[in-house]
């Protein structure tokens with residue numbers, strides 16, 4: 001049971017109902033949200049909370065951003081789904097705008113992040129056999145320890161998180177995992193069968209783990225030198241979160257393949273995509289890959305608006321300015337209930353001193369004070385507010401964290 005004494009009967013009843021009929025694949029905080037606007041959500045009792053999780057960065061533009069809601073509402077009145085058996089009049093414009101944002105020739109639209117990762121894996125393998133000349137079924141992909149790329153059986157097979165992986169085998173072969181942040185280890189793992197290096201430029205789920213400066217540049221150089229594709233999983237780190245369109249931009253690095261998801265759907269729909277040049281993504285032929293819902297007109301309408309919003313640079317600039325503010329404020333908490341802070345743009349991993357409590361306990365105390373965050377890996381809380389947040393709102397939230405740590 002996830003009931004808490006502070007909850008009244010409506011919320012308790014709803015949570016109890018979920019406990020009866022919902023698979024327990026999550027352990028949510030005991031709050032029942034029924035409305036959202038901008039950076040704020042409201043629970044079934046009318047209590048307001050500042051959302052510092054943003055659905056793991058899927059809500060980079062906040063809840064129900066008016067421009068995104070308008071784009072989707074307009075499209076709802078016209079056409080929602082065709083399947084890719086036919087053309088629709090929205091997908092082309094979305095593809096062109098997204099390819100342009102990425103500086104790539106082609107995109108392949110899917111729905112969830114995990115599907116974008118799978119698409120990247122299939123593309124890399126097809127490229128290895130058809131372009132690089134790797135022997136059939138011999139292609140390998142180098143990944144990093146501590147990775148999070150989604151929940152399919154292939155993806156959890158190369159996770160080193162026992163909770164994600166144990167009990168779900170047998171797994172897909174062809175993956176080699178090396179320490180994250182160690183470019184030499186990638187170099188050493190590559191041989192003539194290597195199709196790709198697949199990494200998160202910043203590891204989100206692992207606790208906002210930022211690799212040493214120069215790592216992404218080194219990975220780029222190693223991939224180029226060995227004729228190996230560099231696949232950047234920007235599903236959580238991308239689309240403005242770190243103060244640039246992509247986390248790879250922080251080192252001026254361009255991967256061969258971008259994987260995008262989460263914020264690409266504007267917090268409204270599941271929209272994901274991969275982007276790459278024609279010499280890579282052009283290997284995929286009709287019938288070899290696809291999705292019933294991928295590239296549907298409703299998703300394309302919201303995705304196009306997201307890309308237009310990002311193309312202004314406004315959200316990236318906000319993430320830079322507010323991110324510096326956030327980092328400075330969080331750094332003040334080190335030694336006062338916080339042991340370490342890792343931050344990039346409006347994204348921070350805050351390690352809680354075990355003497356204060358677990359990450360979960362801090363998240364529950366923040367909930368009671370009207371702030372939503374989520375713990376990860378025991379002692380860490382992740383802070384990822386919508387990029388639309390105001391400095392005063394951020395200050396208030398950090399004040400609540402300070403009070404929680406002092407309790």
Ligand SMILES: *Cc1c(COP(=O)(O)O)cnc(C)c1O
Pocket residue numbers: 056111112113114115117148149150151200204205233234235236237261262
């Ligand atoms: C969330 C996430 C995924 C998986 O996305 P889903 O939409 O949940 O399938 C993949 N990679 C990274 C880095 C993520 O943060």
